[in-house]
Amino acid sequence: xxxxxxxxxxxxxxxxxxxxxxxxxxxxxxxxxxxxxxxxxxxxxxxxxxxxxxxxxxxxxxxxxxxxxxxxxxxxxxxxxxxxxxxxxxxxxxxxxxxxxxxxxxxxxxxxxxxxxxxxxxxxxxxxxxxxxxxxxxxxxxxxxxxxxxxxxxxxxxxxxxxxxxxxxxxxxxxxxxxxxxxxxxxxxxxxxxxxxxxxxxxxxxxxxxxxxxxxxxxxxxxxxxxxxxxxxxxxxxxxxxxxxxxxxxxxxxxxxxxxxxxxxxxxxxxxxxxxxxxxxxxxxxxxxxxxxxxxxxxxxxxxxxxx
Amino acid sequence: xxxxxxxxxxxxxxxxxxxxxxxxxxxxxxxxxxxxxxxxxxxxxxxxxxxxxxxxxxxxxxxxxxxxxxxxxxxxxxxxxxxxxxxxxxxxxxxxxxxxxxxxxxxxxxxxxxxxxxxxxxxxxxxxxxxxxxxxxxxxxxxxxxxxxxxxxxxxxxxxxxxxxxxxxxxxxxxxxxxxxxxxxxxxxxxxxxxxxxxxxxxxxxxxxxxxxxxxxxxxxxxxxxxxxxxxxxxxxxxxxxxxxxxxxxxxxxxxxxxxxxxxxxxxxxxxxxxxxxxxxxxxxxxxxxxxxxxxxxxxxxxxxxx
Numbered sequence: 145x146x147x148x149x150x151x152x153x154x155x156x157x158x159x160x161x162x163x164x165x166x167x168x169x170x171x172x173x174x175x176x177x178x179x180x181x182x183x184x185x186x187x188x189x190x191x192x193x194x195x196x197x198x199x200x201x202x203x204x205x206x207x208x209x210x211x212x213x214x215x216x217x218x219x220x221x222x223x224x225x226x227x228x229x230x231x232x233x234x235x236x237x238x239x240x241x242x243x244x245x246x247x248x249x250x251x252x253x254x255x256x257x258x259x260x261x262x263x264x265x266x267x268x269x270x271x272x273x274x275x276x277x278x279x280x281x282x283x284x285x286x287x288x289x290x291x292x293x294x295x296x297x298x299x300x301x302x303x304x305x306x307x308x309x310x311x312x313x314x315x316x317x318x319x320x321x322x323x324x325x326x327x328x329x330x331x332x333x334x335x336x337x338x339x340x341x342x343x344x345x346x347x348x349x350x351x352x353x354x355x356x357x358x359x360x361x362x363x364x365x366x367x368x369x370x371x372x373x374x375x376x377x378x379x380x381x382x383x384x385x386x387x388x389x390x391x392x393x394x395x396x397x398x399x400x401x402x403x404x405x406x407x408x409x410x411x412x413x414x415x416x417x418x419x420x421x422x423x424x425x426x427x428x429x430x431x432x433x434x435x436x437x438x439x440x441x442x443x444x445x446x447x448x449x450x451x452x
Numbered sequence: 453x454x455x456x457x458x459x460x461x462x463x464x465x466x467x468x469x470x471x472x473x474x475x476x477x478x479x480x481x482x483x484x485x486x487x488x489x490x491x492x493x494x495x496x497x498x499x500x501x502x503x504x505x506x507x508x509x510x511x512x513x514x515x516x517x518x519x520x521x522x523x524x525x526x527x528x529x530x531x532x533x534x535x536x537x538x539x540x541x542x543x544x545x546x547x548x549x550x551x552x553x554x555x556x557x558x559x560x561x562x563x564x565x566x567x568x569x570x571x572x573x574x575x576x577x578x579x580x581x582x583x584x585x586x587x588x589x590x591x592x593x594x595x596x597x598x599x600x601x602x603x604x605x606x607x608x609x610x611x612x613x614x615x616x617x618x619x620x621x622x623x624x625x626x627x628x629x630x631x632x633x634x635x636x637x638x639x640x641x642x643x644x645x646x647x648x649x650x651x652x653x654x655x656x657x658x659x660x661x662x663x664x665x666x667x668x669x670x671x672x673x674x675x676x677x678x679x680x681x682x683x684x685x686x687x688x689x690x691x692x693x694x695x696x697x698x699x700x701x702x703x704x705x706x707x708x709x710x711x712x713x714x715x716x717x718x719x720x721x722x723x724x725x726x727x728x729x730x731x732x733x734x735x736x737x738x739x740x741x742x743x744x745x746x747x748x749x750x751x752x753x754x755x756x757x758x759x
Contacts, residue, residue: 170662171577178574178637179589185608185630186596192607207610254497257490265498267741269505274740276691278708279729282715283512286722292524294511325508330751337748337756357490375755382598389693393712407602414606415698427603438595445755446587 193431196424203418216425225401226409226426233405236316240323241384245377247324248331253361255332256339270333272326281393284322285309312402315395319403322390327383331376338372339365371444378441385434406430509733516727523723538727549728552710558621559696559706560689563628567685568678571636576666578637579644590638594753597634601694604630609698619701627699628689635688635753636681642754643677644670680746683739690736707732 197216199209220226251269255262272280287295288308296308309315342365350360388407391397397404397412404412406426414423515523517534542549578590608627609618617623647670655665671678693708700709711728714721743750749757 171581172583174577174666175574175581178570178633181570181629182574182593182596182633182637185626185633186592186599186604189604189607189611189630192611193603196607196610201610203613207614250497251501254494254501257494258498265502267744269501270740270744270747271509271737272505274687274691274736275509275733276693276708276736278691278693278712279732282711282725283508283729285720286515286726287508287511292526292528292722294507294528297526297528325504329505333748334752334756372756375752379752379755386598386600387694388602389708392693392697393715407600410602410606411694414609420606420610423606427600427606430600431603434598434600435595438598439591441755442587442591442594 190431193424193427196421197428199421201420201424203420212421216421219422220425220429226406228401229404229406229409232316232403236320236403236405237381237384239320240327241377241380243320243324244328244331244380245373248328248376249335249373251328251332252335252339253365255336266333266336270329273329273333275326277326277387277389278393280322280326281319281390284318284390285394288318309395310399312400315399316402319391319394322394323384323387326390327380331380334372334376334379335369338369341372342368374444375441378437378444381437382434382441385430385437512726512729512733515722516730518723520721520723523726538723542724542727542731549707549710549731552705552707553731555621555624555700555704556690556706559624559628559704560686560692562621563625563632563689564682564685566625567629567632567636568640568682570633571640571681572671572674572678574637575640575642576644576670578641580649590641593634593637597631597638597753599631601631605695605698612699618699619703621704623699624696624704624706627695628685628692632685632688636685638753639681639684639750640674640677642749643674643681645754646757647673676743676746680743680750683743684750687736687740690732 195209198211198213199216200212202208202210255265255269258265275283287293290296290307290310293308299308306314308318346364346368347360350364355363385407388405388411391403391405391408392411395403397408407430410423410426410430413419413426514530516538517536518529518532519535519537522529522532578586578593583589605627608630612618612623612626617626651669651673652660652662652665655669656662660668690706691708692706693712696704696706696709697712700706705713707728711725711732714725714728740747
């Protein structure tokens with residue numbers, strides 16, 4: 145009895161806004177076209193991906209799926225090459241995102257002390273972000289070419305001879321640095337926005353209290369911009385998993401698989417070996433990772449109330 | 453920090469701070485007016501960062517004006533007679549660049565326009581709705597934006613094959629919408645959330661319909677948001693390689709594909725390649741810098757509002 149009494153107002157809670165009910169409808173109508181298209185572009189492929197991951201996909205004579213149970217999944221977890229790709233992906237991820245965070249923050253801290261011309265400098269620093277990643281890769285190839293590359297020439301005069309993209313370690317370092325070149329500016333931009341939001345008065349108070357530069361940084365600046373840094377980290381992490389164009393056009397996974405991170409392997413599996421079922425299983429695993437990061441991002445927005 | 457000032461007297465201790473600041477001499481505001489050492493560090497870091505950032509871009513620009521001998525000279529050529537050969541070769545002959553430019557403009561432009569229109573509508577709805585599953589809805593939207601391209605390309609390829617959308621501009625537009633639409637919805641919703649609801653409430657009181665209030669009051673207030681969203685969508689789509697390499701064919705190949713096609717087994721025409729690179733890059737840089745003020749907001753999906 146009491147349960148019913150309690151639950152019915154709960155149920156009714158959606159109605160009390162009856163006067164403003166058209167309001168809800170209006171918002172729904174506004175969202176409808178976009179959400180329908182988005183559903184078609186995301187839920188449909190997702191279901192297809194799930195179905196494919198349990199099947200062998202035949203392409204000739206119309207697309208057909210033949211159920212093969214868990215074999216794609218079993219394969220993806222027992223494939224030693226695949227594990228190596230994951231390991232490489234993690235190293236690539238940690239190195240790129242880590243370097244970008246450190247360098248981006250460093251540049252932001254320095255730019256912040258530049259009083260005159262800061263806007264011009266920041267504008268110039270930002271330019272790499274707008275370069276198509278595939279062009280970054282191709283340009284990187286040009287710069288590191290062992291016969292006529294500018295950077296290869298500089299390195300040669302410093303004593304490093306050898307084909308940069310030709311040997312595993314230096315190729316890996318090169319693709320990491322190309323990504324760092326393109327995306328450090330993003331971190332610098334976001335960090336600088338965070339730094340600018342630390343009130344002048346707080347910094348002045350710290351200075352009056354005799355805090356050294358490092359202490360101000362450690363106890364005033366970092367805590368104040370930690371939220372912003374976290375946003376930068378999460379945004380960059382999500383994109384770091386998404387993009388692989390640079391590796392695709394420079395080494396294409398080589399030499400000797402040294403730069404074959406998971407997305408490259410996925411492309412190769414699907415579009416060179418036409419093993420769509422296996423590629424789907426790999427894709428779903430990647431998707432799970434990116435959803436975890438997206439979840440952290442949304443949760444952080446919720447708890448720290450950065451926006452809504 | 454202040455072990456040097458020792459006073460047995462408790463009252464002296466409380467007064468210590470202002471006293472201590474004085475002997476340090478220069479009134480320190482550690483960020484703006486730093487010591488000479490820090491200033492050098494700052495200068496060096498800034499110079500190195502600028503070189504690291506700009507040298508590749510300048511080198512690309514310079515090389516695009518070199519003749520074929522200078523482009524692949526073993527010693528880098530800084531002084532050379534600039535020639536327009538690379539650009540001329542790109543725009544003449546059977547395999548010229550115009551179709552690629554046209555495909556890029558169409559695919560990126562249409563997808564950006566559609567994303568902004570649908571994104572503005574849905575973003576407004578999302579910002580104002582009080583429906584129950586709002587958080588789940590928002591999470592679904594952001595997670596589609598963040599889904600790895602490699603994971604989407606595979607099923608989309610099969611679906612597009614079935615629908616005959618491979619090698620067509622509509623196919624590319626749809627593929628680009630798969631990441632631009634959730635981005636636009638999320639970002640526009642962040643921009644709309646900053647407009648106080650009281651504004652449209654007063655418009656309603658004045659006799660507007662909800663649509664009129666949105667159209668005439670709210671939308672003009674978020675003009676900068678619309679422009680920023682459009683530019684960023686344009687940049688993401690224009691710069692895409694992963695989708696285009698799978699979905700496009702002779703009828704829809706975009707500029708990044710044109711660039712990668714210059715890489716052949718027999719060798720690479722670096723002069724032409726740097727010229728294409730310059731053509732691909734410059735419009736996006738200009739567009740991006742045009743919305744500099746809102747870049748932070750845009751690129752953090754509204755999580756950080758800048759400057």
